[in-house]
Amino acid sequence: MTATIIDGKAVAERLRAGLAGRVAALPFRPGLRVVRVGDDPASGVYVRNKDRAALAAGFDSATIALPADTRESDLLALIARLNADPAVDGILVQLPLPPQIRADAVIEAVDPEKDVDGFHPVNAGRLASRQPGLVPCTPKGVMHLLREAGARLPGARAVVLGRSQIVGRPMLQLLLAADCTVTVAHSRTRDLPGECRRAEILVAAVGQSELVRGDWVAEGAIVIDVGINRGPDGKLRGDVAFAEALPRAAAITPVPGGVGPMTIACLLENTLEAAIARRRLPS
Numbered sequence: 256m257t258a259t260i261i262d263g264k265a266v267a268e269r270l271r272a273g274l275a276g277r278v279a280a281l282p283f284r285p286g287l288r289v290v291r292v293g294d295d296p297a298s299g300v301y302v303r304n305k306d307r308a309a310l311a312a313g314f315d316s317a318t319i320a321l322p323a324d325t326r327e328s329d330l331l332a333l334i335a336r337l338n339a340d341p342a343v344d345g346i347l348v349q350l351p352l353p354p355q356i357r358a359d360a361v362i363e364a365v366d367p368e369k370d371v372d373g374f375h376p377v378n379a380g381r382l383a384s385r386q387p388g389l390v391p392c393t394p395k396g397v398m399h400l401l402r403e404a405g406a407r408l409p410g411a412r413a414v415v416l417g418r419s420q421i422v423g424r425p426m427l428q429l430l431l432a433a434d435c436t437v438t439v440a441h442s443r444t445r446d447l448p449g450e451c452r453r454a455e456i457l458v459a460a461v462g463q464s465e466l467v468r469g470d471w472v473a474e475g476a477i478v479i480d481v482g483i484n485r486g487p488d489g490k491l492r493g494d495v496a497f498a499e500a501l502p503r504a505a506a507i508t509p510v511p512g513g514v515g516p517m518t519i520a521c522l523l524e525n526t527l528e529a530a531i532a533r534r535r536l537p538s
């Protein structure tokens with residue numbers, strides 16, 4: 256068997272086109288503000304891509320760039336202004352932040368109704384208690400890809416590698432809500448290859464280049480590789496050894512071109528959802 260390659264770029268393009276159509280039908284342009292502190296080059300590329308995608312889909316999008324020595328109190332004051340601005344539907348503060356700024360304080364300062372990253376504890380709590388809220392973009396994108404790949408989720412054995420706030424934990428909640436039987440593995444898990452081999456759906460989000468070897472993948476599994484790791488040769492690699500997994504999996508995402516494009520598309524989806532909910536429009 257050779258796996259179907261799940262084309263995240265194409266799925267994301269279709270999602271963005273659908274969002275652009277919905278935005279065009281609104282009597283206003285949903286407003287997104289991305290706040291960037293410092294000049295981390297990787298974040299720079301990512302923020303520019305977000306802006307470009309948002310503008311192309313008809314959003315009112317702008318990036319606010321602050322110097323690396325910005326004080327936490329100044330960033331919190333900016334967030335308070337954006338929270339109060341009726342034209343702003345979504346606020347995203349690009350992580351990581353410089354060491355003088357506490358990320359938790361910043362995440363908690365964003366109005367949960369405008370928290371398009373879905374990182375605020377109120378939104379994490381809503382997700383965990385199955386209430387409507389804003390869901391983190393990357394795991395949300397993974398769910399889109401699983402549906403595209405034709406995954407039969409109810410009852411499926413799903414294994415999530417990684418337990419971070421931004422990927423692993425919300426991924427657990429989304430798969431559980433879709434009636435999967437979910438195992439979350441992490442750096443203290445005893446038998447990582449054994450856990451992976453039981454997975455019908457395997458989501459890898461560890462940030463370790465090609466940690467998941469081909470013989471960790473069960474025949475016919477659907478493999479979603481969230482990892483983005485830049486090797487010494489400058490090439491991007493996932494958390495899964497793609498070439499080894501290809502003959503065993505039923506479907507697999509490539510890196511790049513898999514989950515990455517979905518994250519930005521889901522950010523736009525969240526911004527539209529936030530605008531509709533906040534402005535009390537019918538969805």
Ligand code: NDP
Nearest residue numbers: 393417418419422441442460461462481482483514515518
């Ligand atoms: P974190 O570093 O926050 O979390 C990594 C998780 O993996 C932790 O739970 C850690 O375990 C676990 N882990 C690390 N090493 C091992 C190991 N050797 N064996 C088992 N578990 C391990 O990373 P993120 O969740 O933020 O990101 C994960 C990856 O996804 C990164 O490559 C990141 O670049 C990528 N990413 C991609 C996005 C996209 O748009 N495609 C968006 C966000 C992230 P423990 O908790 O025990 O320390």
